[in-house]
Amino acid sequence: MLFRQLEYFVAVARERHFARAAEACYVSQPALSAAIAKLERELNVTLINRGHNYQGLTPEGERLVVWAKRILAEQDAFKAEVAAVQSGITGTLRLGTEPTASTTLALPVAAFCSAHPLAKVQVRSRLSTKELLRQLREFELDAAIAHFAPGDRENLQVMPLYEERYMLLVSGDQLMTQTNTMTWTEAAQLPLALLTPDHRIRELIDSVFADKGVVVTPQVETDSIASLYAHVGGGEWASIVPHSWLRAMPVIGRTRAVRLVDPDARAQVSVAIHAATPGSIAARAFVNAATGLSLDDFFEEPLPTEHRVR
Numbered sequence: 318m319l320f321r322q323l324e325y326f327v328a329v330a331r332e333r334h335f336a337r338a339a340e341a342c343y344v345s346q347p348a349l350s351a352a353i354a355k356l357e358r359e360l361n362v363t364l365i366n367r368g369h370n371y372q373g374l375t376p377e378g379e380r381l382v383v384w385a386k387r388i389l390a391e392q393d394a395f396k397a398e399v400a401a402v403q404s405g406i407t408g409t410l411r412l413g414t415e416p417t418a419s420t421t422l423a424l425p426v427a428a429f430c431s432a433h434p435l436a437k438v439q440v441r442s443r444l445s446t447k448e449l450l451r452q453l454r455e456f457e458l459d460a461a462i463a464h465f466a467p468g469d470r471e472n473l474q475v476m477p478l479y480e481e482r483y484m485l486l487v488s489g490d491q492l493m494t495q496t497n498t499m500t501w502t503e504a505a506q507l508p509l510a511l512l513t514p515d516h517r518i519r520e521l522i523d524s525v526f527a528d529k530g531v532v533v534t535p536q537v538e539t540d541s542i543a544s545l546y547a548h549v550g551g552g553e554w555a556s557i558v559p560h561s562w563l564r565a566m567p568v569i570g571r572t573r574a575v576r577l578v579d580p581d582a583r584a585q586v587s588v589a590i591h592a593a594t595p596g597s598i599a600a601r602a603f604v605n606a607a608t609g610l611s612l613d614d615f616f617e618e619p620l621p622t623e624h625r626v627r
Contacts, residue, residue, distance in 0.1 A: 320392055322356040323385040325349045326364065330382045333371055360609040383455070387593060391454035394597045406433040410599045413441045413449045413461040416542050417481070417518040418586050419563040422462060424615070425478070425588070426606035436599060442539065446569060454470040459600040460590045462607070464517040471610055475589045476604060479612035482581055483522070484563065484574045486546070487555035500579040501529050510545055512536035518584075522557050525582045541564070560585075561616050 324424050328338035329349070339346040358365050364378035365371065375381060410429070414422055419442040426438050441449075441458065446469075452458040454472050465475045485504050505526060512519045526533045537548055542562070548554045550572055557577065588607045590600040 319352075320389065320488065322352045323389055326354045326356060326378075327382060327385050327389065329353065329365065329371065330374060330378070333373075334369055343606060362601050377516045386456045390591075390597070391593070394595065405435050406599050406602055407435045408599060409437045409439050410597075410603055411439050411457070411459045413444055413452060413458040413463075413464040415444070415449060415517055415538065416442065416512060417464070417559055417562075418462045419515065420542065420562045421479075421586075421612070423565070424610060424612065425462070425603065428610055429603045430450070433599075433602060436602075443566070446517045446520075447515065453591060456591060459597045460588060460603050462586065462588050464521065464584055465589055466517070472587075472592050472613050473589045474604075475587045475609050477585055477587045477609075478607055479504065479561065479586055481559040481561060481584045481586055482559050483525075483577045484576055485555055485558055485577050486549045486558055486568065486572060488549065488552040489573050496575060498576045498578045499510040501525055501577055501582070502531055504555065504557065504577060505529075505531045505533050507555040509533060509535040510539065510548040510556045511535040512545065513538045513540050516540070518559070521582070521584050525580065528580070532598060546572075617626070 325338065325342055325344070328341050329335060332341060333449060335350060336346050339349040342349060347524055353365065356576075360381070362378075362381075363375050364381055366375055367372050378526075395507070409523040412422070412426070412489055419440075422440060422442070422476070426440070430436065441608040445465065449458070449461050450469055453461045456501070458467055462478065465473070483576060485499050485507075487507065492550065511522060514520070514523070539545060545556045546566060547556065549556050550570060552571060560576075563577075588604055
């Protein structure tokens with residue numbers, strides 16, 4: 318069995334098409350098909366259901382693709398480890414994040430790049446929670462920053478980074494008084510624009526409202542942070558966002574940010590890598606950089622005067 322055969326097999330499983338897989342691997346389709354057929358003979362199993370076209374993996378193929386991804390990830394990790402001994406960490410760190418953490422991502426990325434100037438970082442930030450977890454477990458990501466529920470932690474190492482609190486973003490025209498706080502029950506009376514339900518922050522927001530006995534149906538749902546800010550900035554909607562967002566995306570114009578209370582809801586944001594050992598040297602280095610930042614203390618510092626929460 319050769320690494321090349323596993324690469325071709327994983328490509329077919331990913332692309333669900335022999336020609337596209339061959340193109341992705343920069344080989345001819347006959348060469349790719351021959352390599353996979355040889356792999357099947359060596360293992361004495363059928364891995365792919367074939368008709369005129371790709372028809373899915375067999376049960377044996379479904380199991381092998383999990384192992385193949387792990388073997389290939391360990392091969393990449395070994396190569397990176399050897400290169401790091403010679404010249405420091407190089408290559409590309411594949412980093413995933415939920416939208417809620419994407420605005421704070423620059424801080425750990427800057428710390429990692431400062432410590433390892435030859436490394437590059439590729440960020441994937443438009444992922445649902447389910448997809449982020451899948452890619453991390455299947456070695457398509459090296460690390461991820463997100464909310465991780467207890468049930469999310471299988472096969473992962475999860476380390477806390479900072480705790481989120483929640484703010485109401487709202488046009489000043491929608492507030493009757495110059496208040497510094499608002500209850501969640503009061504916020505439920507406003508026309509809301511929120512992230513879509515497939516993101517963990519939306520689950521957290523919905524659970525707080527449910528605990529207060531309130532059912533909220535947002536008028537606008539989006540998977541874009543920029544879209545949330547734009548809808549609030551237009552003056553017609555309010556939104557609920559983490560306090561950490563105000564560092565990277567301060568409120569301007571008529572928009573105000575007020576603290577949500579009763580309850581003072583909080584949620585842990587963490588960094589996670591695959592639990593396989595020794596794993597990616599770049600992933601381990603990123604975790605060290607991220608966890609060394611004391612982000613809770615940073616986000617508790619007063620905002621600059623022009624961006625201060627009223």
